[in-house]
Structure formats: structure tokens, C-alpha cells
Amino acid sequence: MLIYVDLDGVLADFESARAQHPLSKQTPYIGRPDRLPGLFENIPPIEDGIRAVEQLMKLNHEVYILSTAPWDNPEAYDRQATKLVNMFAENFRQYLPYIDADVKAAAIS
Numbered sequence: 001m002l003i004y005v006d007l008d009g010v011l012a013d014f015e016s017a018r019a020q021h022p023l024s025k026q027t028p029y030i031g032r033p034d035r036l037p038g039l040f041e042n043i044p045p046i047e048d049g050i051r052a053v054e055q056l057m058k059l060n061h062e063v064y065i066l067s068t069a070p071w072d073n074p075e076a077y078d079r080q081a082t083k084l085v086n087m088f089a090e091n092f093r094q095y096l097p098y099i100d101a102d103v104k105a106a107a108i109s
Helices: 014-020 045-057 076-088 089-098 102-106
Strands: 002-006 064-068
Touching: 002 045, 045 064
Parallel strands: 002 064
Antiparallel strands: none
């Protein structure tokens, strides 16, 4: 079965990271949490969501993780990709040839 899973709110706790960020209530970040410095590096994982995806993969479901980086913050895409690789390191090893070299260097030892 083909299954799509959202990153934010399912695997990564974006709202918690935003709420705990020291600049989240300051201008110019009010209403634009995607611009908070370091936000994407510090998003805590949602352990139950990760375990659920791992179980789906073990049952041979084809799981795709959906997310989008902010349009005006292209570095966020690499940070989100790095976060995913760290969450599912064992599962991603089979895809090493296809992972961007910068993401691979940052995420996989």
C-alpha cells in the first residue's frame, strides 16, 4: 500500500519548537515562524509517529514523507531533509546513492 505522511505535526513537533523558541514572539517572527533562526535544526521528533512509520515500513508499505520548505527560506529544505535522515537512518541507508552530498555529510556518520 502507498502511504503519505506529513512531516510537521506527525513526525516532527514544529509547534513545540516554535513555541519554545526564544524569538517566537518578537517581530519579525510573529506570523513567520519559518524564519526563526535554528528552528528547523531543533524540531523535536514525535516518537509515536516515527514508530508508526517504522512499523508501516516493516509491513512493506511504501511510505512517503511529505513536507515543504518555506519558499523564502531554501536552507530549511536541507535542514528538514537532514532531520528525516536522522529520524530514519537505518531505512535511509539503502538510499545513500541518491542523497545530496551536503545532507549526507551533515546527517550520516
